[in-house]
Amino acid sequence: MSSVRVDPEQWRSAVQRLADGSLGLVALWGEPGGVHMATWDRQAGISVLALGCPAGAFPSVGGHVPAAIRLERTICDLYGLTPYGAKDRRPWLDQGRWTHRHPLGPKKPPESPPYRFLDAEGEGLHCVAVGPVHAGIIEPGHFRFTAAGETVVRLEERLGYVHRGLESRMAGAAIDDAARLAGRASGDSTVAYAIAFARALETALDVEAPPRAQWLRALMAELERLANHIGDIGAVCNDAAFGLMHAHCGALREQVLRVSNLAFGHRLMMDCAVPGGVGADLSDAGAEAIGALVQVVRARFPLLVDLYDDTASLQDRTVGAGAVPGELAIQFGAGGFVGRACGRAFDARKALPYHPYDALEFEAPTRDEGDVNARVWVRIEEVRQSLSLIGQILERVPTGTARIPLPPGEGEGLALVEGFRGDVFAWVSASGGAVRRAHLRDPSWFQWPLLEAAIEGNIVADFPLCNKSFNCSYAGVDQ
Amino acid sequence: MSMPRLFAEALLEAPLTEAPPAPDELAMLGADFRAAARKRLGRSLSIRQVDAGSCNACELEIHALSNGYYDLERFGLRFVASPRHADVLLVTGPVTLNMREALERTFAATPAPKWVVAAGACAIDGGLFAGGYACANGVDSALPVDLRIPGCPPSPTALLRGLLALLNS
Numbered sequence: 069m070s071s072v073r074v075d076p077e078q079w080r081s082a083v084q085r086l087a088d089g090s091l092g093l094v095a096l097w098g099e100p101g102g103v104h105m106a107t108w109d110r111q112a113g114i115s116v117l118a119l120g121c122p123a124g125a126f127p128s129v130g131g132h133v134p135a136a137i138r139l140e141r142t143i144c145d146l147y148g149l150t151p152y153g154a155k156d157r158r159p160w161l162d163q164g165r166w167t168h169r170h171p172l173g174p175k176k177p178p179e180s181p182p183y184r185f186l187d188a189e190g191e192g193l194h195c196v197a198v199g200p201v202h203a204g205i206i207e208p209g210h211f212r213f214t215a216a217g218e219t220v221v222r223l224e225e226r227l228g229y230v231h232r233g234l235e236s237r238m239a240g241a242a243i244d245d246a247a248r249l250a251g252r253a254s255g256d257s258t259v260a261y262a263i264a265f266a267r268a269l270e271t272a273l274d275v276e277a278p279p280r281a282q283w284l285r286a287l288m289a290e291l292e293r294l295a296n297h298i299g300d301i302g303a304v305c306n307d308a309a310f311g312l313m314h315a316h317c318g319a320l321r322e323q324v325l326r327v328s329n330l331a332f333g334h335r336l337m338m339d340c341a342v343p344g345g346v347g348a349d350l351s352d353a354g355a356e357a358i359g360a361l362v363q364v365v366r367a368r369f370p371l372l373v374d375l376y377d378d379t380a381s382l383q384d385r386t387v388g389a390g391a392v393p394g395e396l397a398i399q400f401g402a403g404g405f406v407g408r409a410c411g412r413a414f415d416a417r418k419a420l421p422y423h424p425y426d427a428l429e430f431e432a433p434t435r436d437e438g439d440v441n442a443r444v445w446v447r448i449e450e451v452r453q454s455l456s457l458i459g460q461i462l463e464r465v466p467t468g469t470a471r472i473p474l475p476p477g478e479g480e481g482l483a484l485v486e487g488f489r490g491d492v493f494a495w496v497s498a499s500g501g502a503v504r505r506a507h508l509r510d511p512s513w514f515q516w517p518l519l520e521a522a523i524e525g526n527i528v529a530d531f532p533l534c535n536k537s538f539n540c541s542y543a544g545v546d547q
Numbered sequence: 548m549s550m551p552r553l554f555a556e557a558l559l560e561a562p563l564t565e566a567p568p569a570p571d572e573l574a575m576l577g578a579d580f581r582a583a584a585r586k587r588l589g590r591s592l593s594i595r596q597v598d599a600g601s602c603n604a605c606e607l608e609i610h611a612l613s614n615g616y617y618d619l620e621r622f623g624l625r626f627v628a629s630p631r632h633a634d635v636l637l638v639t640g641p642v643t644l645n646m647r648e649a650l651e652r653t654f655a656a657t658p659a660p661k662w663v664v665a666a667g668a669c670a671i672d673g674g675l676f677a678g679g680y681a682c683a684n685g686v687d688s689a690l691p692v693d694l695r696i697p698g699c700p701p702s703p704t705a706l707l708r709g710l711l712a713l714l715n716s
Contacts, residue, residue, distance in 0.1 A: 165644040171680035200649045203628035205596045205609050208646055229645045230600045233681035249675055255604025255700065299610075316553065318614035319563055325611070335702060336604055374549040543602045 070480045071104060071118035079119045080127050082107060087132040092401050094484070095493045095509040096129055096136050098143035100173055104507070105129065106482065106493065113420055114482060116495065121149050124174075128153035135400040135514050146235070148173035158184065161228035161546060172236055188214035188222040196528060200229045204532075207542035211531070218527040223520045227546055234547040238506040243269065243343055243474065246503040250494070251338050253508050254544030259285075259292040260487025261508060262341040264494035267422070268506075269343045269474075271481025272498045278472055281345035282423045283465040287358070288328075288337045288346075289487070290454040290461070294365070295324040296488040297447040297454070300539050304444055305376065307533040308385035316372050320365060327361040330354060345471030355462055362458050365451075373448055383441065390522040390534030392438040397518065404490025405446040406515045406538055410438030416486040428460050438522075440537040450488075476501060487511065489541060510544030563615035567622065568704050570711035571696075588634055588660075590714060591623035595633035595657065599650045599689075600640030600682065604700040605667040609637065611703045624710055630656040635713065637664045638690070639700075641673040642683040654690050662713065665692045666706060668699040 074082070085091040086107065094106035094114055103126045105117045119126055128151035130137035140151045141160035148170030162169060164180020193214050200208035208229040214222040234253060238246045250265035251258045263285050270277055277285070302317025325335040331354030332340045333347075340347045376382065396402075397412040407414055415432035417425040433449035435442035478499035485492050490511025497504040519538045523531055596609055612619040619625070627633050630653045642650060654663070665686040668674035673684040686692050696709035 161645075163645050165647070167644075167680045200646065201597060201630075201653050205598075205606050205626060207598050207601070207603055207606065208649065229649070230598065230602075230640065230643055231645055231681050232600055232641065232643055232676040233679045234676075236679060237676065245675075252602040252604070252675060255602035256607060258602075258604065299607075312550070312553065315615060318611070319616065322611060322614050322616050336607065336700070338604065338699065371549045371553065375553065378549065541603065 071116040074117045096139040097507040098147035125150040146172045161231045223523045231546040254541040257487040258338045259288045260492045264483045264485040264492045266343045267483035268481040268494040268496040272479040273477045277345045279466045280468045281470045284346045285341045287461045290457045293488040294454045307536045310382045349470040386441040389440045392522045400514045402514045403511045408434045409442035409446045411436045416484045416491040443537045512540035564618045571708040593627045594635045595630045596637045599646045600643035605639035608700045638686045641669040641676040662693040664694045666696045
């Protein structure tokens with residue numbers, strides 16, 4: 069499939085439909101001299117609009133659709149294209165430290181004017197500035213809290229510290245190199261990114277991965293979801309000072325990683341899903357080990373769920389903390405457990421079913437409360453779903469080849485893949501065995517802004533707990 | 548009531564913790580270095596982890612060092628919240644230009660004697676992200692590096708082997 073070229077009027081009309089909620093924003097990204105926007109609706113699926121910007125400007129999306137504001141600031145930082153009608157003109161990723169401004173567009177010498185945080189005024193308010201280097205083993209980012217006593221009045225995030233220039237690395241890269249880069253957009257979702265990239269590229273080249281490969285990719289994706297959910301459920305409890313849960317979840321997560329390593333040759337299954345199929349086929353011994361793992365987790369996990377549910381002092385911290393209003397999740401199009409914990413029932417495996425999920429039985433559980441507890445519970449339910457999915461896949465995975473060579477050719481393709489954190493979007497334009505351009509959109513783009521809303525009215529000391537319950541990716545957004 | 552059951556199991560069953568791997572002989576830490584470290588720090592090291600542009604895979608494996616299987620703290624190695632309490636900076640990522648100053652300031656805030664460990668392919672030489680408009684070429688380009696632990700990401704065992712070499716086992 070290819071993008072639809074539009075004029076500014078058609079672009080504006082799409083923005084209008086995004087603003088009134090009849091379309092959903094999937095992604096918004098730049099290229100030299102133009103911008104692309106991917107939108108979603110239930111009937112038509114995903115469409116990509118492309119608007120040329122000969123004068124270096126485009127009608128702002130963020131002026132009408134808040135979810136687009138940071139995406140637009142990024143386009144301006146990287147490509148030098150200006151959104152006209154935008155309210156927030158501050159840079160997002162660019163901190164004046166790169167070798168150039170607009171490194172992927174008309175390059176200019178770097179500038180670093182002071183960054184102006186949003187105002188918060190009132191008697192007795194004080195500011196707490198945290199990061200980029202945090203106290204724990206966590207990615208870097210800056211958080212600016214304004215607090216009245218202990219209560220947070222406003223949180224503003226400033227990210228960009230781990231911007232590595234992924235998009236510029238992918239432009240022109242050989243397909244294998246680009247796939248390796250895609251797998252390192254956000255390491256915890258390496259499988260989801262690898263699958264999204266591979267599927268987008270395969271669409272671009274008008275080829276399909278063999279059935280066995282598609283099933284094995286889903287197996288990897290569910291193992292990744294299992295490892296992350298189990299690890300994070302423990303980590304959320306740890307941030308509420310309940311180390312027992314963390315210790316048990318950590319041990320269970322380690323078992324998932326060891327079995328993944330045994331089955332696919334890498335603990336996080338990095339570079340295991342590749343364009344054309346999968347890197348390493350699953351052996352009988354690997355399948356057996358995964359089957360045994362499912363039994364272990366099935367036996368062990370319910371105990372830990374009881375432990376979570378029965379510990380009143382823990383519930384006291386998680387119930388009601390960091391609540392996100394459901395309408396914000398809809399407005400921002402927040403995916404993953406963040407959206408599903410406040411009633412936005414979007415799961416790419418259901419909304420845009422891709423093989424083999426169209427042939428598998430599972431549910432996408434939701435809750436309505438939107439608090440830390442709801443996010444934990446959605447993840448608990450998803451662990452159960454993943455265990456069932458893994459069982460079904462092991463039973464039904466077809467035999468045959470697991471990788472095919474890619475044909476030459478050119479074209480554009482996109483894919484939306486449900487990672488543990490939410491929907492990962494990939495768009496690839498390929499030609500002559502190389503990637504011309506690629507864009508990868510992390511689910512966190514539409515979740516980070518909600519964290520700012522979730523923490524409002526909570527105490528500063530609950531921020532680590534709320535933040536961990538979101539577990540947004542810094543690397544995935546900064547890239 | 549699963550808490551009593553979990554405690555009972557913990558008392559009755561064998562621990563998950565595994566025998567330590569051999570220290571990394573290739574870490575090339577000189578005899579002088581070992582003697583100095585032993586004299587100043589005994590058998591305990593406090594580690595401050597700094598992500599200088601990692602994709603977060605390295606962080607996942609560093610976290611895993613604290614699970615029951617590896618139990619990092621039994622070796623006298625522990626993660627601390629502030630560089631002011633640290634003997635070792637464990638740095639991941641290619642050193643993005645946006646993180647470079649923060650990394651340098653973290654190093655400056657760490658009291659001497661101190662050591663820098665570059666963990667992972669990106670930290671060693673920038674890996675897939677070396678150079679370009681947004682990255683330096685690994686931790687070397689910002690700080691003096693004492694120990695390199697390869698891997699993408701390094702497994703917890705590889706990390707442990709490297710860190711044990713620092714402890715002069």
